[in-house]
Amino acid sequence: MTPYSRGLRGLTTATAATLAAGLALVFFYAPLDADQGFIQKIFYVHVPLAIVSLCGFVLGGLFAAGHLRTRDPKWDMRSYVAIHMSLIFAVGGLITGSIWARASWGHWWEWSDPTLVSYLIVFLLFATYQPLRFSIEDPERQARYASVFAVVGAAFVPMNFIAVRLSQGFVHPRVLTLSGGRLPGAMQLTFAVSLIAIALLFTTLWKYELTAKSTRMQVRRLRRVALGDDAVRPLGRSAAPS
Amino acid sequence: MRTALIVLRKDILLELRTFETLPAMILFAVSTFVVFHFALNRSSIGGQLAAGVLTATVLFAGLLGVNRLFVADREQGGFDAFMLAPVDRSALLLAKASALFIFLAVLEVVALPAFALLLLGPSLGPALGGLIVLLALADVAVAVIGTLVSAIAVHTRARDLIAPIIALPLLIPALIATAEGAGPLLSAHAHRFPEGRWLAILALYDLVFALLAHAVFDFLLED
Amino acid sequence: MTVWATAPALPLHSAGKYVAAAYIVFVVLILVYVAIMAIRLRRTEQDLAELQAEVAARGPDPGAEENHDEVASGRLARARPVATPDAERGRA
Numbered sequence: 001m002t003p004y005s006r007g008l009r010g011l012t013t014a015t016a017a018t019l020a021a022g023l024a025l026v027f028f029y030a031p032l033d034a035d036q037g038f039i040q041k042i043f044y045v046h047v048p049l050a051i052v053s054l055c056g057f058v059l060g061g062l063f064a065a066g067h068l069r070t071r072d073p074k075w076d077m078r079s080y081v082a083i084h085m086s087l088i089f090a091v092g093g094l095i096t097g098s099i100w101a102r103a104s105w106g107h108w109w110e111w112s113d114p115t116l117v118s119y120l121i122v123f124l125l126f127a128t129y130q131p132l133r134f135s136i137e138d139p140e141r142q143a144r145y146a147s148v149f150a151v152v153g154a155a156f157v158p159m160n161f162i163a164v165r166l167s168q169g170f171v172h173p174r175v176l177t178l179s180g181g182r183l184p185g186a187m188q189l190t191f192a193v194s195l196i197a198i199a200l201l202f203t204t205l206w207k208y209e210l211t212a213k214s215t216r217m218q219v220r221r222l223r224r225v226a227l228g229d230d231a232v233r234p235l236g237r238s239a240a241p242s
Numbered sequence: 243m244r245t246a247l248i249v250l251r252k253d254i255l256l257e258l259r260t261f262e263t264l265p266a267m268i269l270f271a272v273s274t275f276v277v278f279h280f281a282l283n284r285s286s287i288g289g290q291l292a293a294g295v296l297t298a299t300v301l302f303a304g305l306l307g308v309n310r311l312f313v314a315d316r317e318q319g320g321f322d323a324f325m326l327a328p329v330d331r332s333a334l335l336l337a338k339a340s341a342l343f344i345f346l347a348v349l350e351v352v353a354l355p356a357f358a359l360l361l362l363g364p365s366l367g368p369a370l371g372g373l374i375v376l377l378a379l380a381d382v383a384v385a386v387i388g389t390l391v392s393a394i395a396v397h398t399r400a401r402d403l404i405a406p407i408i409a410l411p412l413l414i415p416a417l418i419a420t421a422e423g424a425g426p427l428l429s430a431h432a433h434r435f436p437e438g439r440w441l442a443i444l445a446l447y448d449l450v451f452a453l454l455a456h457a458v459f460d461f462l463l464e465d
Numbered sequence: 466m467t468v469w470a471t472a473p474a475l476p477l478h479s480a481g482k483y484v485a486a487a488y489i490v491f492v493v494l495i496l497v498y499v500a501i502m503a504i505r506l507r508r509t510e511q512d513l514a515e516l517q518a519e520v521a522a523r524g525p526d527p528g529a530e531e532n533h534d535e536v537a538s539g540r541l542a543r544a545r546p547v548a549t550p551d552a553e554r555g556r557a
Contacts, residue, residue: 023488041488096487128407167418219513227520
């Protein structure tokens, strides 16, 4: 029983329930958008994915700062899993964003939307996290350098959004408007539930990943101590911290 | 501060004696202009297109310099020597960033006239002052990020590959500001000075990342 | 599906199926991940059972007590050559 698995059952139930509630609300409760119709429903999965993945990147940076401060490998593991999860969520966010662009503009990508473009840039940056980890062999140095990278990346996120937003300026109107104030109540509720569902999903998956990794490492250690070094199979090549 | 000056002097002397990095960067920039001529199929460009070509070329040439920044120290024990000395470690960051800045400045001294000669349609004259200010701020950005990324990359296996892929997304805000700021300067009815907000973005970017680099650099230098 | 036939000739109606597909893929991916987790969990439990069996087969070992305490308290952070297991195997 690792500390990560505390409360996991309750969390999983809550996540499943919220996801189910969210899906139900999206398809049976939220009204059809006047201009975009059914297409607009992608918004309920795209925006939460994007928000949660960005928060995940920043969280990864915060954990990495913790690692740099305390040198405890646990923080590095938390940072790694958070960034890894956020990358996967970000791919989902980009794909759903592309679908939305196709629906709104007819082509699969839209440069004049600052949020989507900033998001792509952040994704491109964090996508280099794993190649970086892979290319450093010494585990301690790998953890340290990855943490430095994560901290710089987390600081980059707000900077990037500001710069891209300013560059769009006054020529192009925002394509994918998310004016929370103008959303009718039913849509707001659906959006809120979807956001909470995705956030819970992220947290649950993060905890599962950490529990699995942590347990595997403990089993390996026990094996090594009880049976000697030869009894432990070498780990395959992995960017994950041990 | 004195340490930084000493290390900077060492790097500049090294470059003056071996001429490894700077001629390569300059040649690369000029060749890139030629490539752009053929790639765009234009004899002269102006406005935003010219700003984009110039910014991209300087950026990529800068990345060449970034790759080489710490290599000599890594291979010949410079890191160990520096860490044994009882000096403030962020002096290395300051020294290397200054060296990179100087390289970029020299690069631009050659590349700008080459650009004006080879590709640029409108005359460079009236906008030159504004362009220099803009490029100076951009050079600070590339210098800071380049040094940070180079320090990360020098200890990895895939050194030359890791540095550009990390540096490019990080530099995109600076790139945006530089290219957008230079656009009006390089057009037919040239403005004399770039718009305030691009300079503001660049200045903010430089400040934030300089402070951040200073904060994290020590962690990169440990053994 | 007839609603798509009567929609105006904008790209909007053709993207509708992508929205539905996106939701379905999303749910499927979550289920796939849960399945992968279940497989990993089963493998870990198998490893643990195997380990317990092997340790039981080797019999109780007084020298190993200290090492187990180290592991439980989490101080064994990395693979260090542990002298005792070889000695134990020599004795056993």
